[in-house]
Amino acid sequence: MAQTGALTDVPLVMAGAGRARGGRGARGPTRGTLGPEMLTSDPRRHLALDGTRNVRDVGGYPTVHGRRTRWRTLLRSDELTRLPAHSVGELRRIGIRQYIDLRWPDELAHSPSVLAHDSGVRYRHIALLMDDPTPLGGLTGMYRHVLDQRRPQLVAVARALLDRSGLPAIVGCAAGKDRTGITIAVLLAVAGVPDELIVEDYALSAGYFATPNDTFPPDDWRRQPLAVDSPPEFMAAALDHLRRAHGGARLLLRAGGMRDDELDALVVRLTEPAA
Secondary structure, three states: OOOOEEEOOOOOOOOOOOOOOOOOOOOOOOOOOOOHHHHHOOOOOEOOOOOOOOOEEOOOOEOOOOEEEOOOOEEEEOOOOOOOHHHHHHHHHOOOOEEEEOOOHHHHHHOOOOOOOOOOOEEEEOOOOOOOOHHHHHHHHHHHHHHHHOHHHHHHHHHHHHOOOOOOEEEEOOOOOOHHHHHHHHHHHHHOOOHHHHHHHHHOHHHHOOOOOOOOOOOOOOOOOEEEOOOHHHHHHHHHHHHHHHOOHHHHHHHOOOOHHHHHHHHHHHEEEOO
16 A cells, blocks of 8 residues: 655645535636636646646636636746756746745755756745744644735735746745645735635645655655645635735735735736636
8 A cells, every 4th residue: 555644835744635625615706607626627737747746837717807817827836856857848848937936945955946046947935934833723824824924925926926037937835735825826816816716726736646656756755645735625714814804815915015006917917818
């Protein structure tokens, strides 16, 4: 029987379940649009790159403004520390210009990203957390902590995407689930993606860790099957808190210093007119 482990993005504590569906309190797409499961299962979404488990494109999601998120523009990922040359080449082929690494400084020192010194990709480190709040509040508490206490870091990520060479970009951490998950949720919410789709996108992570992956060397923690905790109700609760405590993602970033013209430009860069 394959060995399994329990994994969270922010140290290994929580045991997880497989992918779940839906999410209480989520606000879904308008009537007549495709359901969230069909959109998240689009074959273009997961990039099965050797040396990774959880590189995903968040393109193709409809927004409440009648637009949709652009494909091959914003990606989310687990740590890009063991990428072979051909996987790096694939990222170059699809035009990646920037990688935003959300991990702690000690994670970078122990496991540096292969893109940190890549001349073709701008590498930017924005430590989303400076400590680990999960022992007191679990993952849902950590997501609230980011929204309540790490607004400058979220603003820094959003502004990085507005740079001249800011997109296409990858935002990642260790498993690409928690720190990446809440950051991508804020960006998608600013773009106008409905809650139900943000929740379903978050819940995908568990499935990509469920089977062995022999593209990793034997000493990599991601080689064996892992049970990761990404139940949809966690993200649904975070989005509910985002609205109740901060008035939504746009007001959160505006309170952090972003101007309306910057926020409008971010929406334009992340989305396109729907077909």
